[in-house]
Amino acid sequence: MRRLRDVGEHAWVARLVHRLAMDVGGGVHIGPGDDAAVVRPGRASLVLTVDALVEGVHFRTGWLTPAALGRRLFGVTVSDVAAMGATPRWALLATESPAETASGVLDGIVRGFARGARGAGTRLVGGNVTTGPHLALTATVVGEIDRTPVSRAGGRPGDALYVTGALGMAGIAVRQLAGGRGGRLPQPPLRVRAGRLLAAVASAMIDVSDGLVQDIGHLCRASRVAAEVELDRLPVAPRCRRALGAAASRFAATAGEDYELVLAVRPAREAALRRIVPRLGCRLTRIGRLVAGRPAVRVIDAAGTPITLARSGFDHFRR
């Protein structure tokens, strides 16, 4: 096995650049291998976001193949672009890894990232490598949007709350993997197309990364409204339902890492939303509504009785 130490940073980068250079186009004027990438945007606004996956924090060795890890990094990062209703165009990948790492591991990560990106119409145009005590990956995605972006701040009392796809699948996988019960960490669902379509009707939108309740809380604070979420309405992933039975909805409400989209929709836009749903490529479930009041998320049962959850989601500094 050739380790990064055997290959050398510059030889590794040169080989990679050679491979990626075959793959430019799509508004890329200068791709990987120079001081910086140069791309030609259209006349749209730019959407900029950065996200990271850190070994021992977001994943453990063996939970994913290198290619799956790269693909996952792209998925979690592009999710923020999707949540603005924007189109991802270009990406940068920065890696930190021990010199003892097999060079094939870094190769696989880059390949998985670039393939995932390509599948969403996005080019990997540059990056950075450094050593470090563990594997840590940081991705930047630059998107374009030629309409008003959908921020977290446009929600109003009376708006309905919807969520794409299903919740709890990644959370239950992490729990099973951390408990040594094997399995695979599922890939983020890539709601890029759904985000773009839903942007036409959403008053506010956010992706579910830290946990549904907590992320709706972010939307509430930005919009200065409260929210009511009906626990029984949550679309719970079958894998989560099988594992937890009746407790699945509570778990899915806060587990996080779903990378689904939550959006608020004004009553007047409901008809337009219904016309869009068949083209989303995923389920869309009404889970509650925004109400007047201090920013807070009330989780309720079908009768409207409040349900207390042990936590609302993930906080990096408080685990």
Add this chain to the structure above:
Amino acid sequence: MRRLRDVGEHAWVARLVHRLAMDVGGGVHIGPGDDAAVVRPGRASLVLTVDALVEGVHFRTGWLTPAALGRRLFGVTVSDVAAMGATPRWALLATESPAETASGVLDGIVRGFARGARGAGTRLVGGNVTTGPHLALTATVVGEIDRTPVSRAGGRPGDALYVTGALGMAGIAVRQLAGGRGGRLPQPPLRVRAGRLLAAVASAMIDVSDGLVQDIGHLCRASRVAAEVELDRLPVAPRCRRALGAAASRFAATAGEDYELVLAVRPAREAALRRIVPRLGCRLTRIGRLVAGRPAVRVIDAAGTPITLARSGFDHFRR
């Protein structure tokens, strides 16, 4: 002392966003605090780059104040934008830090980064925080360029090689700090204005990050030329000269972290170059030339005799 663990990720981010939100403008439509930043570019091409500073690799605790570390991160990252001749506009900052870190440390890093960026006409528009076993910082800078960018690939035999500023100051500081002899790690010189001006006359340009000889080697490979560098012509920083005397030039040729610009200039552009020099805000020194041949850098003395150096620069995977 309040640690990040005491403050909590979301409270820390909210406070930061509140502070940074007072500071938008400059083409920023949505700044920090939403899913992604939204900015309005002009009709220029975009220049995208990412760089990182990792504790124990690029710096050690106590070498810099948090604000100086943030400022340094901006400086090393923007250097790649300067080397294309572009104007930096927007930046993202991703941090990895233990939950036990004093929250003031992360505050200081962000403040130093944002101030350094602002000084170069660049807005911090977003970022990411995660925990991790040590401090690791990754920055993305997005620039604009409305002329042909200066890549590494335009050099031709006969071009003269120039370097901005002075070499060896950061290298000698790192050596003294690592040896426990105190001192401060100097800040990168921010050659943004110089890069933009020099782009009008340079056939190829690169910034000196890993070591002058190695970085000229990158330029040679991209341009398919060789280079001759006269060791005695190198502009050695006084601090390096004082510390190493006669050995200073050899050290400065490979020490790296200078973040000066190296450029190739065609003979026909020399007159135009001379008109630009007074406006650069820094020295410009002719250090050698490009010659026909296999990509390689020959370091020579004033008589043209080859000088062998122990190394050409820094390789992250081979230290």
